[in-house]
Amino acid sequence: MSQVSEIRQAASKLSIQERAELAVFLLEDLDDSPHSVSDEEVLRRRDEMASGAVTGLTMEEFRKACGR
Structure with missing residues (x-):
């Protein structure tokens, strides 16, 4: 297992x-x-x-845009 994989696995257990x-x-x-x-x-x-000139993304839209 690569070092990055080990770190990711450990990080996934954090709060x-x-x-x-x-x-x-x-x-x-x-x-x-x-x-x-x-x-x-x-x-x-x-x-x-605040002005409504732009709208934000839902968490689902954000994750999809990030390829998740």
């Missing part, structure tokens, strides 16, 4: 909170990756959602 903490750690450890979003971008997107 949701622990998995979220692990995800944050892993993402923060990446060099300037495209997941980085400025505060201004977050506020703009929040305002777009």
